[in-house]
Amino acid sequence: MTDDHTHTHVLDFFTARAADWDSRFPDDGPAYAAAAGLLGLRPGDAVLDAGCGTGRALPALRAVVGPEGTVLGADLTPAMLEAAARAGRGASGTLVRADVARLPLRDGALDAVFGAGLISHLARPGADMAELARVVRPGGVLALFHPIGRAALAARQGRAITDDDLRAEPRLRELLAGAGWRLESYTDEDDRFLALASKQG
Numbered sequence: 001m002t003d004d005h006t007h008t009h010v011l012d013f014f015t016a017r018a019a020d021w022d023s024r025f026p027d028d029g030p031a032y033a034a035a036a037g038l039l040g041l042r043p044g045d046a047v048l049d050a051g052c053g054t055g056r057a058l059p060a061l062r063a064v065v066g067p068e069g070t071v072l073g074a075d076l077t078p079a080m081l082e083a084a085a086r087a088g089r090g091a092s093g094t095l096v097r098a099d100v101a102r103l104p105l106r107d108g109a110l111d112a113v114f115g116a117g118l119i120s121h122l123a124r125p126g127a128d129m130a131e132l133a134r135v136v137r138p139g140g141v142l143a144l145f146h147p148i149g150r151a152a153l154a155a156r157q158g159r160a161i162t163d164d165d166l167r168a169e170p171r172l173r174e175l176l177a178g179a180g181w182r183l184e185s186y187t188d189e190d191d192r193f194l195a196l197a198s199k200q201g
Contacts, residue, residue, distance in 0.1 A: 028056060031191065031192060032056055032060045032116070033060040033063070035114070035116075035192070036061050037060075038194065039112050040141060041061075041111060043068060045111040046065070046071075046072075046109065047064075047065060047110060047113070048072045048103075049061060049116070050074055050118055051074070051076070051121065052073030052095070053077075053083075054087060054089070055084030055087065055090070056116070057073075057116055058089045059089065059092045061093065062092040070094075071092060071094070072105075075097065076097070076098070081095050100115075101122075101127065101131055105135040106135070107134055107135065108134075110135050110137065110140060111136070111137060111141070113132045113140075113143070116145045116146065118144065119172075125175055126178055129142075129175060129176060129180075133199050136199045137199065139198060140198070141196060141197070141198055142176070142197040142198075143194065143195070143197075144167070144172070145192075145194050145195075146167075147193075148190065148191060149190050149191070149192060150167055150193060152191075172186070173186075183196075184197055
């Protein structure tokens with residue numbers, strides 16, 4: 001699938017779901033807050049929510065970096081960003097329409113990147129993870145998060161869990177290593193998927 005086809009698919013998928021996205025997952029807030037708290041961020045740090053959707057992570061990220069920190073929410077889908085703005089989440093971070101494959105940020109500008117449900121929607125996962133590494137300082141953090149684990153998500157979607165899944169630990173470790181990240185911790189439980197990696201170099 002080409003990048004253009006992937007982008008069209010992503011736009012179609014999320015545009016159709018933007019209006020009722022939050023109401024479909026009303027109880028995820030505490031899971032986002034817990035994940036944001038594990039990033040090791042300090043007041044004043046800069047963090048990007050890559051593929052931010054309706055911005056559900058932005059208040060949690062703002063809480064950990066404080067008022068002097070920088071919180072960005074980037075998404076490809078205008079309807080998702082509009083839903084984030086309607087929900088008032090622009091108060092917690094700056095909403096930007098951007099493709100994670102080509103971020104409008106300088107090298108090393110960020111302390112961390114947070115990506116909720118991101119990896120399965122990437123056109124070129126290796127190159128896209130490398131782009132995320134580009135915009136993070138050495139030693140900075142990448143968090144790949146989902147409010148439910150792989151098995152629970154597969155059951156919700158009516159499919160089997162497989163070792164081919166990019167979120168399977170061996171696949172993910174290899175993918176991240178090739179993109180300049182080292183997988184530091186990996187949690188895949190019914191109520192949370194969280195992979196934390198640090199930027200090498």
